[in-house]
Amino acid sequence: LTRKSLEAKNVPRAKRFNADPQVKSRSAVHSDYSHSGYTRGHMAPAGDMAFNEDAMKETFYMSNMAPQIRTFNNGIWKELEEQTRDWAYKKDDLIVISGPMMSGIKESIGKNDIGVPKSFYKILVDGEGRTADAIGFIIPHAKSDKRLQEYAVNIDEIEQQTGIDFFDDYFEESDEE
Numbered sequence: 001l002t003r004k005s006l007e008a009k010n011v012p013r014a015k016r017f018n019a020d021p022q023v024k025s026r027s028a029v030h031s032d033y034s035h036s037g038y039t040r041g042h043m044a045p046a047g048d049m050a051f052n053e054d055a056m057k058e059t060f061y062m063s064n065m066a067p068q069i070r071t072f073n074n075g076i077w078k079e080l081e082e083q084t085r086d087w088a089y090k091k092d093d094l095i096v097i098s099g100p101m102m103s104g105i106k107e108s109i110g111k112n113d114i115g116v117p118k119s120f121y122k123i124l125v126d127g128e129g130r131t132a133d134a135i136g137f138i139i140p141h142a143k144s145d146k147r148l149q150e151y152a153v154n155i156d157e158i159e160q161q162t163g164i165d166f167f168d169d170y171f172e173e174s175d176e177e
Helices: 003-007 053-059 076-091 155-162
Strands: 039-042 065-068 095-100 119-126 133-140
Touching (some): 003 076, 076 119, 119 155, 133 155
Antiparallel strands (some): 039 065
């Protein structure tokens, strides 16, 4: 996410949720969410991709959605999305990774059994190597009146909980000079 992309003239917000043409396996469909009580929560927010029509449309792929209760999606999650844009603007650019925590899912929606996550994560990285600044957030999938700082965690915690090594050698100092 870059300051340049945030300063670009915004394209119209996409309105249709579509299947991701790159997903060849079973996937969520629009009707899985209908009357489920859950919103289609963007992992890569449409507001981050308003600089380009194709990028905007891609944020509306079902592969970029996860079930979220409205008070979460329009509450603490939206606050984190907006704060991320503010930080990207100040820092010139950020690496941003978001997703649902998939372990312990007990509830699903729709005919495709779309799992309802118990929490979500977001990772923000500014810079490279050992001088990079990084922060992670794990936010329970519930209405929250807490401050974002209360959900801040070390990226190692997100990696441990997801089983994903997001940055492998990214934070190591390069041997090249």
